[in-house]
Amino acid sequence: MAKEKEKALWSGRFSKAPEEIMKKFGESISVDWCFYKEDIEGSKAHGKMLHKIGILSNNELEKILKAFEEIQEEIESGELIPNIELEDVHMNIENRLIKKLGDIGAKIHTGRSRNDQVVTDYRLHLKKEIALIMDLLKNCMGVFLKRAQKDVDIIIPGFTHLMHAQPISLGHYWMAYFWKFERDLKRLNSALDSADVSPLGAGALAGSTLPLDREYTRELLGFREISKNSLDTVSDRDFIMDLQYALSTLFIHTSGLAEDLIIWNTQEFNYIELPDEFCTGSSMMPNKKNPDALELIRGKTGGVVTGLFNLMMNLKGLPLTYNRDLQEDKKFVLENIATTKMVLEILPQLIEKIEIREENIQKHLEKGFLLATDVAEYLVLKEVPFRKTHEIVGNIVQYAEAKGLDFKDLSMEEWKGFSQAFDQDILEILTPQKAVSRRETKGGTAAKQVLSQINEGKEIIKEA
Numbered sequence: 001m002a003k004e005k006e007k008a009l010w011s012g013r014f015s016k017a018p019e020e021i022m023k024k025f026g027e028s029i030s031v032d033w034c035f036y037k038e039d040i041e042g043s044k045a046h047g048k049m050l051h052k053i054g055i056l057s058n059n060e061l062e063k064i065l066k067a068f069e070e071i072q073e074e075i076e077s078g079e080l081i082p083n084i085e086l087e088d089v090h091m092n093i094e095n096r097l098i099k100k101l102g103d104i105g106a107k108i109h110t111g112r113s114r115n116d117q118v119v120t121d122y123r124l125h126l127k128k129e130i131a132l133i134m135d136l137l138k139n140c141m142g143v144f145l146k147r148a149q150k151d152v153d154i155i156i157p158g159f160t161h162l163m164h165a166q167p168i169s170l171g172h173y174w175m176a177y178f179w180k181f182e183r184d185l186k187r188l189n190s191a192l193d194s195a196d197v198s199p200l201g202a203g204a205l206a207g208s209t210l211p212l213d214r215e216y217t218r219e220l221l222g223f224r225e226i227s228k229n230s231l232d233t234v235s236d237r238d239f240i241m242d243l244q245y246a247l248s249t250l251f252i253h254t255s256g257l258a259e260d261l262i263i264w265n266t267q268e269f270n271y272i273e274l275p276d277e278f279c280t281g282s283s284m285m286p287n288k289k290n291p292d293a294l295e296l297i298r299g300k301t302g303g304v305v306t307g308l309f310n311l312m313m314n315l316k317g318l319p320l321t322y323n324r325d326l327q328e329d330k331k332f333v334l335e336n337i338a339t340t341k342m343v344l345e346i347l348p349q350l351i352e353k354i355e356i357r358e359e360n361i362q363k364h365l366e367k368g369f370l371l372a373t374d375v376a377e378y379l380v381l382k383e384v385p386f387r388k389t390h391e392i393v394g395n396i397v398q399y400a401e402a403k404g405l406d407f408k409d410l411s412m413e414e415w416k417g418f419s420q421a422f423d424q425d426i427l428e429i430l431t432p433q434k435a436v437s438r439r440e441t442k443g444g445t446a447a448k449q450v451l452s453q454i455n456e457g458k459e460i461i462k463e464a
């Protein structure tokens with residue numbers, strides 16, 4: 001960061017320069033320099049508009065546009081380094097323009113304030129980032145679809161309360177996350193929509209005495225519409241909250257997925273083998289292969305959700321309109337965007353490479369009387385009221401558990417001892433395969449239903 005003495009662009013009404021510590025305290029350039037492209041893009045559009053309404057001549061506009069091209073090159077080649085003395089990205093770039101063009105450069109900020117400029121940059125930036133995140137998420141959803149298709153016939157215990165509940169298709173499990181991500185995609189799309197509004201022309205808070213053509217800058221910058229109220233425009237940070245909420249929800253999902261996979265990877269479960277590429281070892285224990293990528297996906301969730309609350313706390317109770325508090329609205333979001341992009345790059349690769357240990361899973365399917373509901377529903381079809389069947393089967397579980405037996409070890413006599421409604425055909429339903437294939441409810445775990453979800457999912461990805 002450069003630190004040559006520069007006069008602040010607002011220094012006119014001051015008799016003393018800010019204290020050194022005030023400059024450090026007040027700067028945002030260390031965070032907002034990444035908006036330089038959008039700042040230049042916004043300024044070019046603003047310049048073209050000023051030309052259209054007669055404030056800049058042909059020659060002035062031409063010079064300004066050319067100077068902005070050069071400034072962008074200077075930034076990208078590392079020749080122009082931001083200066084903390086100039087506070088933020090807006091004043092660093094405007095200052096450079098004035099250095100290059102003198103009085104002509106000094107015209108660019110006509111009818112504009114950093115208050116409408118900063119949200120213009122921010123909205124342009126988020127539109128690009130959200131589109132990138134959405135692409136990564138779509139790719140990730142595609143991997144879950146493929147994985148679901150591949151694993152549709154693998155049966156695993158389904159859990160509630162982390163206790164064996166009913167057998168399910170592993171494909172069904174992957175599709176559960178596909179649908180969570182599908183909703184995340186919708187939330188991101190709606191955040192994209194909120195960002196897609198042009199603030200330029202709101203000025204500091206009240207608009208301008210100059211005949212600014214807001215529609216023209218909107219069109220040049222590719223925003224869907226212009227904002228409706230200048231006071232709202234410079235204070236509105238809903239579009240950032242919307243994104244933070246969408247990212248938080250996505251991370252709530254990936255953290256739960258990571259937790260399941262971490263559990264499945266333990267020696268106790270041993271359902272899966274994680275790819276070496278996304279695990280690391282221990283500096284002391286040579287035996288260790290730890291599920292670090294998944295733990296970090298789980299662990300970064302706190303930071304992402306904190307970003308949402310940080311922003312909400314910042315915004316709570318702020319008086320209209322712009323207040324400097326709002327400068328604190330960037331750091332967490334930008335960090336969260338970077339984290340999200342990494343997670344969405346890692347996760348699909350990891351999911352693609354997981355090996356399923358079917359032989360081990362098979363052993364677990366014998367535990368926990370996974371077919372108890374099937375037995376109860378069998379009796380329902382023999383016209384026993386469900387509450388009664390529930391109790392009968394509960395008693396059978398208690399009996400079998402005490403004897404160390406499973407349903408399939410019981411004799412016909414023992415079955416009949418619990419209810420006369422039991423018949424030879426009970427034996428036909430007592431396999432996990434049957435249990436899964438018989439769950440044909442729409443959205444249920446039978447392969448046929450899972451395949452129909454997969455087909456629907458494919459359509460969604462194709463259209464998205």
Ligand code: ARG
Pocket residue numbers: 028032088114115118322324326327328
């Ligand atoms: N750096 C400021 C921010 O990020 C830009 C707006 C400054 N406006 C002001 N009135 N001081 O919010």
